[in-house]
Amino acid sequence: MINKALIIRFSSLGDIILTSSLALNYKINHPDSKIYFLTKEKFKKTVSLIDAVDEIVTIPDDCSFVNLCKIGMELDKINFNTVIDLHGNFRSLTIRKILTADHKVVYPKRRYERITAVKKKIIPESYPHTIDLYNQTLIDLEMNSYSKRPNLVSTNNISDTEKSFLSKHPHTVLFAPGASYATKQYDIQKFAQAAETLQREYNAGIIWAVTNESEIVSELSQIPESSLMKYVNLPITELTSLIAKTDLVIANDSGIGHLASSVNTPVVSLFGPTHPVLGFSPKGQFDQVLDVKEYCRPCSLHGGKACFREEQFCFTKISPEQIVNLASYKLEHQNCRNKAVFVDRDGTIIVDKHFLSDPNEIEFIEGSVDALKRLSESGYKIVVVSNQSGVARGKFPIETVEKVNQEFSEKLSARGVDLDAIYYCPHHPHGSVNQYTIKCGCRKPSPLMVEDAIEQLLINPIESFVIGDKLDDINLGKVVGAKPILVRTGYGRGFQEKIDSSRFYHDVKIVDNLAAAAEFIGDHHLD
Ligand SMILES: [Zn+2]
Missing domain, CATH: 3.40.50.1000 (HAD superfamily/HAD-like)
Structure with missing residues (x-):
């Protein structure tokens, strides 16, 4: 009988990308297994880039509790051997309870511990990355972990315009100024200054990519167009392919940073109100976090809390020059072209x-x-x-x-x-x-x-x-x-x-x- 496993992670972009490591590890342990993935409708495309996943099951983005139970009962007909809950909230618990399976595991979220660390501003020197916490579920299932980084398939899905843009420049750098909360977004005008310097000094082709954060979209339109491309809401498959071809991504603490890591493109990731040690730092081989010491950091676990100070020092103290310096180092010394x-x-x-x-x-x-x-x-x-x-x-x-x-x-x-x-x-x-x-x-x-x-x-x-x-x-x-x-x-x-x-x-x-x-x-x- 085929070994059937269900992975549950409803949202959001970054977290879903981070589950790709566990899915791959599961498949290496059981190549003949069939892996199902339960997620929200809007992340279906993202999950489709996880090569180890065989089937995607979705719930509506605004799924009611009754509907969720119905979906759970329907899912139970598949007869899973294993259920791996990588969400760890009430909704995933509901699904977990409904399903009958020999093995049910839930990842050690350690939420209380992390919230306490944020409240007391006492951040441990090291802390398991979210990927490692996901992979810990494999220990309960007596399986080994090999991959410890996210991995998505890039389908080489790039347009002719993009191809010619990429070939015209000795380097390309993609700026991703969006994030899930406005408080997690570095000043886009300062990003633009860094971009201008990289353009001038390295003849770098600059690409801007944002998902649907409306405020950022209007600010983006103010950036002058010369030697650059701008994308708003580029579909995830195309964005992944494009990022796989760029030399460097400069992002906030956001899903796009993890997307870059998943296709081996180095990231410089700016962490303001959040803290990289608490599990979400980008996990690629050459990725680097840029942040400053401020007594009020981290402000909250996910960065959505309004800043109480006269300005958001965690960001305003990061200069465009610092971004340029890190980017230059990466372009000159860590550009993997061989x-x-x-x-x-x-x-x-x-x-x-x-x-x-x-x-x-x-x-x-x-x-x-x-x-x-x-x-x-x-x-x-x-x-x-x-x-x-x-x-x-x-x-x-x-x-x-x-x-x-x-x-x-x-x-x-x-x-x-x-x-x-x-x-x-x-x-x-x-x-x-x-x-x-x-x-x-x-x-x-x-x-x-x-x-x-x-x-x-x-x-x-x-x-x-x-x-x-x-x-x-x-x-x-x-x-x-x-x-x-x-x-x-x-x-x-x-x-x-x-x-x-x-x-x-x-x-x-x-x-x-x-x-x-x-x-x-x-x-x-x-x-
Ligand atoms: Zn060895």
Whole structure:
């Protein structure tokens, strides 16, 4: 019987985007499961960008209690095994109570704790992010978490005008001056000053995007039009695609910040009355919060409270120059434009010798060296990512991995392939060597090895590929937002059926070997 799970989150934009991490993790644990998502009608499009979700069920935006109960009873006919309540309010509790399911979990909202922190102005140094709180429900379900960042599908849905705008400028920066409350909005005129400087100094193309905050819309119309684009209420799929193509997003504490993180575009996020430690800071790899110390901060948990002082110092003390400085740093030093192939070692590049410990045993799979050469010549960084749990299992010491990798790399070099980096994970959760027996963040499909490479080599994962012979490699691609390719060498053939039969793996390309993978990439993705 199919494992059916229901995720409940009714609103709002940012929170829904943050649930994408949990949905992906659930699916990696149970690729054959069917995930339903219950949300408000107006967030249906947003949920449709969460790749792991199979079915979306909606309630009307102004759903009455009676209607809600009816929807709950109707939903119960689906016979869910698992209900995951990520809303944690009276309405989601109602649905939870109506549904019969073997497992019902609700995320630890810790609302009282957070409200107390706001009231007393005593903010703990660190506090679990909302994504981590969502993922905690997986512990109760005895599942593992791999993804810890939001992830949405960007469908490359951009217009010709946008394309030409993007190609005309060496950099593009998207300003999102809206937020759920006026009190959470930084002065749009100051945003405009920062935009002007970035335009002047970097020839940056400036894009403005707001959703339906009316006050901001009228203010936006006062900004002069030169070398910029303006969008009001751009549909979420198009906005996501556009943001995926921009270099930087500058936003308030708002949903658009999370949207940018979900497609690996760095965000500079201005927090005024709210506090980033309380769970909603943007969670992308290069995201940064800009805020100032003020005794009255945080003013409220969600930032809607009116300011009692003569001016909103939490914002007025942030200057346009500060925004420009952060933005400049990101454009100059953290602009991830490189594409890469993240390639598994054993079973993909070389023959899997089952815990290879002797450098003399290295045997290249036919065509794999030429394939790497071809990819490298096409401008791809070549990054080897390998799980080496033999260390944790006591099969060989870590020095052996180093020695084999050294020889591996030299052999490739002698044949004209210079690897850009090799990463390996020596850990395993059930090893025999204490030091390496941990649940680490680097063992594939966890993303740490790839994230290190992204930072070192400034790689854009959306333009990149993960190639390997195991489901862990394919799932790694899913977690980091790169395109997954399964090779039939090594253990690959054994995973083919599983991948073919699951909707979750619809985007996986299956090929005979690394040579065929290089050919596929060459045919389909060269500029
Ligand atoms: Zn590890």
